[in-house]
Amino acid sequence: MKKKMNRRAFLKYSAAVGATTAISGFPAVLRAQPPEIKIASLQPVTGVISDIGISMRRGNQMAVDDINAKGGIKSMGGAKLKLLLADTEAKEEVARSEAERVIKEGAACLVGPFLSGNAMTIATLCEQRGVPFVMDVAAADDITRKGFKNTFRVFPFTTKFAESMIFYMTQIMKEKNISKIKGVVTNTGDLFGRVQGATFVKTLKEKNFPIEVLAHIEYPLGIQDLSAEVSKIKAVKPDVLFPVARPGDAKLMLRELYKQRVELQGIISPGSPGWYEPEFIRDMKALADYVMDNVPWVNPIGKMYKDVNARFSKLFPGKYIDTNSGYAYLGVLVVADALERAKSTKADDIIGALKKTYLSQDLMVGLAVTFNERGDNINADTAMIQIQEGQIKVVMPSKAAEAKYIHPMPKQLWDRGM
C-alpha cells in the first residue's frame, strides 16, 4: 500500500512541530536575525558572452558572501545581503524584463551588467522605477550622459580609455623613437565595441596624434569566421593592430593573423576583453605573447587584491580575478558601503549615499571610488598590461609596472615554434 500524507495529517504534524519549537524556544537564533536586504546581480550568464557573465556573477556573489561573513550591514543591525540572480542572456529585451522581475522581487539596488547595450536598457528602467543601479562593468560613454539620476558607474568610461591609451602610446613612441604608426582598428559591432572603437579613432583625430588609421573594421559580436576581415587587414599593411574584441574573436583573430602571415610590430588593444582571460593564454600559448591591452586591471600589489584573488582561484580552479570579476566584486562593495551609510533600503537614501561615496580600495588599479555629478567613478583608471611568456604583466604606468613592455614584437606569430 502506498503511504500518502494527506492535508489533515500534514496540518497535524506541522502544528505539533510548531508547538514544540515555540515552547522549547529552539529557533531563537533565527528569530533574532535582522532583516535581509535584497540586491540583484544582472549579468549575461547565458548567450554569446556567458563566459564573462558567469565570471562576473561569481565576483558579485563572492563580495556578497564576504560582506555577510564579516557581519553584514552593521548600521542596520547586521542585516545580511541576499543576492537575487538574473540573467540578461546578452539581450537588451531580456535585460529589461529581468530587471523588471528583480525590482518586483524587492531588490533595493541593481548591480551589473557587463554589456553596455544591456546597461542602457536597465538604466532607463531603473530611472522609471526609481531604483538605484550600480554598473560594475559597462563602458560606453552615453549611458551616464543621458542625465539618469539613479545610475552610477564604477568602471572607467570610453573617453577615459581612449585618453589613457594615448598617454601610454605617447610613452611607447617616445621611448622607442617611433615618429608615426600606421594602424588598423577593429571592433565588435555591439554598443561597447562600436563606441570603444569609434572613440579611440575620434580621439586620435582630435588630438592629431601620429597614429594613422588605415582601416577601421567592424564585425558582428559572436562572429565565427574572421578570414575576410584579416585578409583586409593584411591588404592595408599596418604596423600595429588595435583590436577591440571579445574572448571568442580574439582567439580567432590571432590564429587568422598567423595563418595569413600578417606582419605586425604589435597588437595593442585600446581596451577590451579577450586578451587576458585564462583560456586565451591556455589555448593560444606563445601566440598570446607580446599582446598589450589597456584595461582597468587588478592592482598587483594591493592587499585586497591578494586576498580576494587567492580565494577566488581556490574556489574556481584555473581562474583568476581579472578586469571583469574584479569590478564585479568592487561593484557590490560600493553598494554595501552605500547601504551602510544610508542606514535604510529606501531608494532615495541609497542614491544619496552613493553620491557621497568615497570607498578606498586596492583591488583594482586606480584610487578610491568616488562619483562625479554624472555618476561616473572619476578615479577609475586603466593599466597597460602585456602577456610575457604566458604571464600577464602590468607594464605601464611605470609606477605600477611589474615588467618593462616589449615593443615591437621580437618575433612574428609564425616564428614562435608552434
Added chain:
Amino acid sequence: MNLNLLLQLALSGFLLGGVYSLIALGLSLIFGVMKVINFAHGEMMVWGMYVAYTILVWTGIDPFFSFLVSAVILFILGYLLQRTVVNRILDFPEAMQVLPLVGMAMVFENSARIIWGPDYISPQSRFALSSLSVGPLTIDTPRLMAFSLSVIITILVLIFLKKTDMGKSIRAAADNRLGAFLVGTNVNRVYAVCFGIGTACVGTAGGLLVPLMPLSPYIGAPFTLISFIIVILGGMGSLAGAMVGGFIIGVAESIGPELITNIFHGVGLDLDFPHTMKQVVSFFILIVIMLLRPQGLFGGKRG
C-alpha cells in the same frame, strides 16, 4: 580595386561554403523527407564540435579523424530525437512543430554549457595553424581539409540515397509516405534513420570546424539560421540546392562587404559597407532569388 584581396576573399568563402553545404544538406534532407525543420540543427553541430574536441583532449586524435565519431554519436542522438520527439509531431501544423524543436535547441545548448562550461575553447590541433601560399593567395589548410572532406561526404550521402535500399526507402517515404507504408516500408524506422543521417551530416561538419573556430555552447544558433537560408535559397528539400546554396552564401558573405564597398567607391560614394552587415548580403540574395524563383534554385514545382 584590390584584385588579390577579392580573390583571397572568394577563395576563403568558397572553402567555407563547402562546409556550409554539408550543414545545410542535413537540414534539407530532414525537411525533404519529413517536412520538419530541425531548429536544433546548429546546436547539434556544436555537440559534434564538442565530441571531436573531447576526443582531441583525451586521446590526442585530430578532429580530421575523430569527426567520424562525432558523426556516429550525432546519428544516435538524431535517431533518438526523432523517435522520442519528432515522430510525435509529424502531423502537427507547422507552427506547432517549431516549438518542440526550438525547445530541443535550448536543451542542447544549455546541456553543453553544463557539460563543457561556458568558455570559448580553441584547442590546439595539428593543422589549426598551418596554411599554404599560392602566389599572392593564402590557403588555410584546415579550411581546405574541411572543405574536401565535406564535399566527399556530401557526395557519399547522395550516392547512399540513390543506390542503397535504405536510401531508396528514404526517398520513397519522402515522395509518398502512405505509398511507402503500403508497400511494406517501415516508415517510422526510415524516418528515424533519415533524421539520424541529417544530424550526422551536421555533426561531421561540426567536427571539421573544430580546428577553424573557437567553440562555445552558444555559437549554434547562427548556423541554424544560415543553413535555413541556404536550404530556402537552394529549394526546400533539394539536396543539390543545399550544396550550391552553401557555396553561394559562403562566397557572398566573404566577398560581399568588400565588393560593395568597392562599388560604392567606384561611383564616388565615400562609404564603407560594414562587415557587421554581412548577413544583409545573404538575405538580399535570398530575397532576390525568392522574387525570381519562389521555389528556390533547385526546387521542384509545388503541389
